[in-house]
Amino acid sequence: MPLHLLPIRSAGAAENMATDFLLLKRYPETGDTPAARFRHYGWHRPAFTFGYSQKIAAVRAQLPGGGEDDPVSGNRLELCRRPTGGGVVDHRDDWTYALVIPRGHDLEAARAIESYRAIHQALADALAAQGANVRLQDPAGQPGAAAFLPLPDTGNSGDASRRRSGTNAAAPAAASVCFVQAEPFDVIDARTGQKIAGAAQKRTKNGLLFQGSVWCPAAEAALLPAPLPPPPLRRRVRSTATPFTTPSPPRSPACCVWKPKRHRGPTLPKANSMRSPGTTPRPNGTLFANPCRTRPA
Template sequence: MIAWTKVRHLDDALLLFGPDCRRALVDTWLYLNSGPGQPALNMAWDEALLEEIARIGFPVLRTYSWAQPAATFGYFQKYDDVARFTAVRPLLRRPTGGGLVPHENDWTYSVVIPPGHPWYRTRAADSYQRLHRWLQTAFGLCGVATELVLERDPAGPGECFVGAEPDDLLWHGRKIAGAAQRRNRRGLLIQGSVQPPPAGITRAVWEKALLESLNRVEVKALVPDTDLEACVQRLASERYSRAEYHRKK
């Protein structure tokens, strides 16, 4: 059974309501800070959370970093097409769509939504906008002014952080946040990256701001159970550690 522990309190005003009313007014999310991970494990964690999210029962925000430089590319891209644009290895296929993303010092995160949650039912474009408005609010709490892209700026072939799409996040006119999604019967997975991180704030400060800018949400810490950890290890071993999986298309 998945366990969690409380990591922050609700707004004091909510204490004016009875417990039944509070449950109706407040959403519950789980948070997992995985820290630095090997590239194969990073991808395995995100897909494992998607596989297990219906059982977990609450939306999950996971933040993580990279134990070594790597690059990821969209599930539907061809390895040979992408490999021409980067010398970074390992080069891994993500479980989500999107384009080529280098990883080293970026701030990486995933959002995983169970099928019973209202966010799961939103259109892909609305989901993308909702995500980046959330990030925009978090940056605002850090004193960093950002803006959403209004019109498409054509990118390089298959490269995520070259050019910009509507509702990408800009800082000083440059795209700093992009994300990719995958929705199936098990849930919705969003994988996102912030790069380059704005000067003057730390990753820890930004991660705290992400949690604080969740509206009407009680956040608890996700404590992975043995089933979730076994799923991570299986996906890392059978899929993300195998070169043939990343080259399959």
């Protein structure tokens, strides 16, 4: 199945939620095989979203300042209902995305908890490739328990979705806050258990809408520290010093030390080698003519 990656853009809370829903309801198809759609986006102002089944009064009670103004920036908070379920999500410092799976795909036909696990496993693998120490929240700590446990707050919308997920649980009466407690198959920090990523789903006759959020501070805290030098290097460094000897400071190579040379002047041939016939050397090494020898006529 092809995948369409849509452009990144920022908008208000109402426009972002409407765009995600239209990607599910009225996306133009150009080929015989419908394509999956993926986008991630930003927010014009501080925003909160809440699930389709939540009560607005209960939601406002969970927001800072009663949902009027952001106590940090002073800007007015935006509040909007999502087409999917779930609790209250703070979008002031998160990475938000939407994935639409059309009808006919195995992931769309699977139960809600299975699609939730598969998509979050792909997200956890992507975070691990960036150096984050993450894993999925274990449902009840028992292998295979996910097949029998309902997904408490992932947004299984409508009776058809509840039948697919194998649960008839009603929507919660109180507004829950996302990233406070991890649900089964949420992405969490493997060391601290802090929730990093959550999501909500909605299934219709057009397919599956999956809205997810990655909490950036928690994801940054899960990054692993820089790796240490390899063990062979550490052993080699330790082997240069013993309890009985003190390692001497490193010496410069001989080729890098400059030594001045003494100037001896030009090298001249020995005086005796320059003697010509009719000359004898003086005691001090100089040459002089032999007065007793006569030149031939």
